[in-house]
Amino acid sequence: MDLRNKRNTLWEQTKAFLEDHRADNGMVEASAVEQYTKMVNEVKALGTEIQRLEEQMDIENQLAAATSVPVQNAPNMRSGKPTSVTDEYSKAFWENMRGNSTPEILNVLSTGIGEGTGNGGYTVPAEFERHLVEALEENNVIRSLAHVIRTSSGTRTIPVATDSGEASWVEEGNAIAESDVSFGVATLSAYKLSCMVRVSNELLNDSAFDIASYIAKRFGVRFGNAEENAFINGTGPSSNPGVTPSQPTGILTTLATPSVSTASAAAISFDDVYKLFYTLGGAYRRKAKFLCNETVMLQLMLLKDEREQYIWKPGLEVGKPDTILGHEILTSTYMPAISGTPSNDAGKKIMLFGDFSYYWIGDRTTRTLKRLNELYAVNDQVAFIGTQRVDGKLVQPEAMKVLALGANG
Numbered sequence: 001m002d003l004r005n006k007r008n009t010l011w012e013q014t015k016a017f018l019e020d021h022r023a024d025n026g027m028v029e030a031s032a033v034e035q036y037t038k039m040v041n042e043v044k045a046l047g048t049e050i051q052r053l054e055e056q057m058d059i060e061n062q063l064a065a066a067t068s069v070p071v072q073n074a075p076n077m078r079s080g081k082p083t084s085v086t087d088e089y090s091k092a093f094w095e096n097m098r099g100n101s102t103p104e105i106l107n108v109l110s111t112g113i114g115e116g117t118g119n120g121g122y123t124v125p126a127e128f129e130r131h132l133v134e135a136l137e138e139n140n141v142i143r144s145l146a147h148v149i150r151t152s153s154g155t156r157t158i159p160v161a162t163d164s165g166e167a168s169w170v171e172e173g174n175a176i177a178e179s180d181v182s183f184g185v186a187t188l189s190a191y192k193l194s195c196m197v198r199v200s201n202e203l204l205n206d207s208a209f210d211i212a213s214y215i216a217k218r219f220g221v222r223f224g225n226a227e228e229n230a231f232i233n234g235t236g237p238s239s240n241p242g243v244t245p246s247q248p249t250g251i252l253t254t255l256a257t258p259s260v261s262t263a264s265a266a267a268i269s270f271d272d273v274y275k276l277f278y279t280l281g282g283a284y285r286r287k288a289k290f291l292c293n294e295t296v297m298l299q300l301m302l303l304k305d306e307r308e309q310y311i312w313k314p315g316l317e318v319g320k321p322d323t324i325l326g327h328e329i330l331t332s333t334y335m336p337a338i339s340g341t342p343s344n345d346a347g348k349k350i351m352l353f354g355d356f357s358y359y360w361i362g363d364r365t366t367r368t369l370k371r372l373n374e375l376y377a378v379n380d381q382v383a384f385i386g387t388q389r390v391d392g393k394l395v396q397p398e399a400m401k402v403l404a405l406g407a408n409g
Contacts, residue, residue: 003053007046014039090125097211097371097384098204124367128212132367135220141332142231142251143224145289145356146392150363155189188362189237190389191246195222196372198381215369219386229334231359231392248392251359251400252336252349258404265342265405268296268350270303270311276353276403277325284355284399290329292351295337300324327353338405346407354400364389 021032092108109122137144170176197218203209236249260275262268280288301312313323321328336348372383
């Protein structure tokens with residue numbers, strides 16, 4: 001500030017004037033006292049003016065300040081926890097979903113805007129995401145068996161061993177032969193999966209209505225079904241995204257060539273199942289499971305081995321699964337069904353056997369939820385759009401074998 005510089009300069013001049021007008025006895029000459037007093041008073045006056053201007057600036061800054069709490073870069077990170085984990089964020093999120101959009105609530109939600117989603121939704125609270133993932137696992141048999149990687153980034157590149165190398169016998173003192181493991185690369189992307197549910201305003205305004213559980217259950221079923229279908233039959237990255245969206249690469253898509261084909265397109269024999277079982281390598285067979293459609297299961301339940309014993313064994317105790325050849329068998333609506341018409345069924349890949357942990361799911365952690373107020377306003381309803389990003393890929397194709405129906409009727 002110029003006044004401060006002027007005041008400092010004047011004070012230095014005043015001190016110099018005083019020293020120049022001291023008598024030999026150290027006293028100020030009488031003729032200089034009046035001038036000295038005048039200079040001192042001017043220094044004091046400049047100090048008073050500086051103080052007045054500073055007070056004026058403080059008042060102006062206070063009047064210009066926001067009347068509500070400003071949006072911070074990370075208002076919810078003060079606790080050291082991620083935004084979606086805090087109780088403050090969870091409470092604000094569900095208040096917003098019920099239609100409360102005060103500046104304070106929007107401020108808390110500001111760090112939960114779904115990154116890269118492009119839909120303006122908010123990242124769901126951590127507790128809600130946990131319930132949603134549980135619902136996904138309940139409604140998606142593949143997710144419950146696969147290896148799930150959770151990541152905050154979009155694409156994940158994974159090195160995959162294409163062989164395990166080998167050991168060899170060596171005479172004492174001889175050189176040990178090299179046997180390096182070969183690696184391939186599997187890439188997990190983040191494909192967008194969305195759905196919408198509608199809720200009446202009457203329910204939303206009912207404080208007893210558990211909106212979080214309701215939405216988690218509805219989205220869990222819809223997301224779970226879509227995921228399971230894609231993890232089995234998904235066509236992978238799209239060459240024409242405008243017409244066919246990209247999606248995970250399904251197991252049946254990866255296993256393009258059947259491992260075993262039945263002699264007939266109309267029925268499955270014990271020999272077919274037996275061949276499928278031993279086509280899978282022993283290293284993968286220990287944790288292997290069967291997967292088929294319910295229509296295939298009905299045929300398997302009637303099959304007998306060479307000793308006339310049924311190969312299907314029901315789980316008679318709580319927690320014990322149904323088995324075939326000592327391995328658990330599961331069903332999925334999205335596995336190809338047997339229609340009973342050989343001309344339609346020929347070539348269908350109807351049963352999988354293998355270690356499903358080699359199917360890897362890339363789960364992006366930022367699921368989002370967005371409220372739409374106007375779309376169904378005429379029906380007195382509010383719509384909620386949920387979005388998640390996920391990919392899936394069989395990283396070791398040799399860990400899975402598939403049985404297909406033959407061409408003959």
